[in-house]
Amino acid sequence: MVVIHCCAAAPYLRAPNHPTLRYLLRQTPPPSSLITSATFPPHPLSPSSSSSTTTSSKRRLLVSLSTLIFSLYASAPSKSAINTDFFDLPDSGGVKALDLRVGTGATPVDGDQVAVHYYGRLAAKQGWRFDSTYDHKDSSGEPIPFVFTLGSGKVISGIEAAVRSMKVGGTRRVIIPPSQGYQNTSQEPIPPNFFDRQRLFTTIFNPTRLANGEGSTLGTLIFDIELISLRH
Numbered sequence: 725m726v727v728i729h730c731c732a733a734a735p736y737l738r739a740p741n742h743p744t745l746r747y748l749l750r751q752t753p754p755p756s757s758l759i760t761s762a763t764f765p766p767h768p769l770s771p772s773s774s775s776s777t778t779t780s781s782k783r784r785l786l787v788s789l790s791t792l793i794f795s796l797y798a799s800a801p802s803k804s805a806i807n808t809d810f811f812d813l814p815d816s817g818g819v820k821a822l823d824l825r826v827g828t829g830a831t832p833v834d835g836d837q838v839a840v841h842y843y844g845r846l847a848a849k850q851g852w853r854f855d856s857t858y859d860h861k862d863s864s865g866e867p868i869p870f871v872f873t874l875g876s877g878k879v880i881s882g883i884e885a886a887v888r889s890m891k892v893g894g895t896r897r898v899i900i901p902p903s904q905g906y907q908n909t910s911q912e913p914i915p916p917n918f919f920d921r922q923r924l925f926t927t928i929f930n931p932t933r934l935a936n937g938e939g940s941t942l943g944t945l946i947f948d949i950e951l952i953s954l955r956h
Contacts, residue, residue, distance in 0.1 A: 728764065736818075743857075748870055765929075774913075777815050786874060806827060806916065809822070810821070810822045810899065813885050813889065813898075814885065814889075815881070815885070816881075816885035816886075816904065817881060817882075817901065817903055817904045818886070818901045818904065819882045819885050819886060819898055819900050819901070819904055820860050820898065820899040820901065821886060821897070821898045822896065822897045822898075823894065823895075823896050824895040824896060824897055824948070825893070825895040826891065826894050827890060827891030827892050827893035827894025827895075828891060828892075828893050829891050829892025829893045829894075829949060829951075829954075830891065830892055830954060831860060831889065831890065831891050831892075832887060832888065832890070832951075832954045833874070833888075833955075834873065834874050834875030834888075835873065836873070836874050836952045836954045836955065836956055837871060837872070837873050837874075837954065837955045838871070838872065838873075838874055838887055838951065838953070838955075839869040839870070839871045839951075839953045840857070840858045840869055840870050840871075840887060840949050840950060840951055840952060840953070840954040841858060841867065841869050841870070841949075841950040841952060842856065842857055842858045842870060842883075842913070842947050842948060842949045842950070843855075843858070843947065843948040844854075844856065844913065844945065844946075844947050845945070845946040845947070846900075846916075846924060846927060846928075846944075846946075847941070847944040847945065847946060848927055848928075848941055848942050848943075848944065849923075849927060851946065852923075854915050854918075854920050854923065854924045855913060855915040855916075855924075856868055857870050860916065869952050869953075870912075870913050872912060874887060874888060878911070878912050879911065879912045879913065880900070880905050880906055880907075880911050880912070880913075880945075881904040881905075882898060882900030882901075882904035882905055882947070883898075883900070883913075883947060883949065884902065884943065885898075886898040886900075886947070886949055887949065887951060890949070890951045891951065892951050892952070892953060892954060893951065894950070894951050895948065895949065895950045895951075896948075896949050896951075897946065897947070897948050897949075898946070898947050898949065899944065899945075899946055900944065900945040900946070900947065901943075901944060902928075902939060902940060902941075902942065902943030902944060905928070905943045905944070905945045906924075906925070906928055906943060909925050909929075927942060928942050928943040930942065
């Protein structure tokens with residue numbers, strides 16, 4: 725019987741358990757190629773198996789595990805590529821951002837038409853997801869991005885502040901305070917589902933809770949935004 729202890733000190737091997745990376749890896753297929761490369765020998769079927777066969781099996785097992793661990797190290801992102809710290813967006817009114825993936829394309833300016841995908845959640849409802857563009861499908865089943873003109877004022881300020889400093893291809897998580905979120909029920913993005921829309925706005929603009937001084941928390945939003953494209 726062989727007992728093998730494998731110790732991996734590098735923190736990024738535990739990174740997939742981080743909620744930020746679970747979001748990034750939500751559509752990443754499992755690394756089946758790594759698993760299939762580790763072929764474990766069958767257990768000896770009888771006590772009469774030769775010692776040379778047992779030794780050979782142990783060697784193959786050690787080589788397979790070593791190959792698997794090396795592959796995990798080689799395929800893991802460097803620690804410098806993983807940023808888990810929120811930062812304050814300049815001139816945003818208190819919006820905090822976390823870059824989940826930094827884009828490599830152009831940065832939009834006011835007047836550009838931008839297309840984004842997003843997940844929208846409400847902090848006051850334990851992170852309830854009230855809307856997502858990935859749920860808005862066209863006739864072929866493809867998700868429809870949300871398109872708006874940057875600087876038009878039709879979209880809540882927190883989203884405009886987030887997109888303004890992004891690059892195409894990037895994904896950013898933002899925490900939007902009530903002052904930069906929904907100020908009325910006509911600001912976009914508006915959930916297309918009637919019941920989701922009602923639940924969202926009755927929570928944010930609840931007169932009783934606002935009178936009780938809960939306005940600083942009711943309208944706090946969390947958006948994951950992916951900048952798909954822009955057009956000048």
